[in-house]
Amino acid sequence: MTTKYMQNTSTTSLQDASDEFLIQKFKEGGKEVFDVLYHRHLPKVYKRVRYVIPESDVEDVTQEIFIAALKSLPSFRGDSQFATWLRTLTNHKVAEFYRKRTRKQEPRLAPLSDAAAKVTGSTSQSLEEHIYLQKALQNLPENYREVILLRFAEDMQFNEIAELMTQNLEATKSLFRRAITALRNQLEQ
Amino acid sequence: MKQSDENNEIDNQLADFTDRLLKGRTEDPASISDEELLSLERTIVRLTDTFPSEPLEDAKVKQMLVRLKARAKREDEQVKPSFWKRIFDFQSNPQVGLLIGAAMIVILVLISIPISSGPGSSLSGAADAGGGNPYIALGLMGILFIIYWVSRRK
Numbered sequence: 453m454t455t456k457y458m459q460n461t462s463t464t465s466l467q468d469a470s471d472e473f474l475i476q477k478f479k480e481g482g483k484e485v486f487d488v489l490y491h492r493h494l495p496k497v498y499k500r501v502r503y504v505i506p507e508s509d510v511e512d513v514t515q516e517i518f519i520a521a522l523k524s525l526p527s528f529r530g531d532s533q534f535a536t537w538l539r540t541l542t543n544h545k546v547a548e549f550y551r552k553r554t555r556k557q558e559p560r561l562a563p564l565s566d567a568a569a570k571v572t573g574s575t576s577q578s579l580e581e582h583i584y585l586q587k588a589l590q591n592l593p594e595n596y597r598e599v600i601l602l603r604f605a606e607d608m609q610f611n612e613i614a615e616l617m618t619q620n621l622e623a624t625k626s627l628f629r630r631a632i633t634a635l636r637n638q639l640e641q
Numbered sequence: 642m643k644q645s646d647e648n649n650e651i652d653n654q655l656a657d658f659t660d661r662l663l664k665g666r667t668e669d670p671a672s673i674s675d676e677e678l679l680s681l682e683r684t685i686v687r688l689t690d691t692f693p694s695e696p697l698e699d700a701k702v703k704q705m706l707v708r709l710k711a712r713a714k715r716e717d718e719q720v721k722p723s724f725w726k727r728i729f730d731f732q733s734n735p736q737v738g739l740l741i742g743a744a745m746i747v748i749l750v751l752i753s754i755p756i757s758s759g760p761g762s763s764l765s766g767a768a769d770a771g772g773g774n775p776y777i778a779l780g781l782m783g784i785l786f787i788i789y790w791v792s793r794r795k
Contacts, residue, residue, distance in 0.1 A: 494702060585687070635688070
């Protein structure tokens with residue numbers, strides 16, 4: 453009973469612990485803390501990947517990101533926040549996904565197929581819109597795509613984005629408007 | 642100056658619209674008179690409609706974690722060190738290090754002891770005393786060193 457209570461307490465304290473503390477624990481050999489980091493960061497990573505990767509590959513690419521994180525975590529120096537580090541890793545893996553596709557001479561985005569529609573439970577029309585928007589996002593300049601993903605995929609507030617991008621709030625909102633304008637223009641092409 | 646103020650106004654209105662939309666307070670973009678702002682808001686609505694904010698199901702999260710762990714374990718097993726590397730990993734395998742060290746000493750001792758040529762050959766034995774072939778000893782040590790060096794590179 454006591455052991456069970458202690459285990460619960462320990463799990464609860466890990467849930468509340470900072471990323472830095474968990475990473476330190478991981479480096480000291482507490483491999484189980486990776487689960488806490490995984491549960492904490494999966495939703496945002498998954499959502500970000502969903503915006504830019506075809507639906508049928510979202511899980512695989514997310515898996516690749518966390519495998520890479522697991523392997524690289526021992527060498528994580530903490531120069532940046534873990535979330536920032538993971539975001540960079542995500543962007544690398546997304547770029548790698550498209551590089552591999554290009555090498556295989558496959559289309560940049562998955563073709564519309566009934567099978568894919570069946571998997572996601574989407575209608576052909578909504579799947580087509582999904583692909584269309586993903587393609588438009590992929591064609592945006594990196595800083596435009598980033599501000600859109602931070603606001604919509606990661607649900608960050610404009611002041612948080614401004615802080616992350618080390619610029620003022622006005623400049624961030626202006627960047628956001630230019631990004632949406634570029635997206636609209638891509639969609640109209 | 643006026644143009645800059647107008648741009649700032651549009652930036653703020655678009656940001657406010659996005660905030661309201663993401664908080665679930667749906668606004669009808671059609672009520673806005675500014676054509677440019679209206680089309681930008683429609684783009685945002687299109688984006689949020691295509692990528693609705695759905696929380697990941699617990700079952701899916703668990704399933705993904707199980708798959709992740711299975712793959713990590715598989716990859717761990719695949720990168721197991723080679724036989725030679727394991728043999729020469731003295732830190733985790735000190736007994737092997739001791740054995741190899743002892744074997745080297747035995748080899749050196751054997752080489753440096755003159756080969757007895759049987760009874761009646763005391764003269765040649767005396768002449769050979771202390772004269773074990775140093776080239777063979779150096780050669781054997783060299784071979785052991787090369788094996789060790791190659792195993793470290795693998």
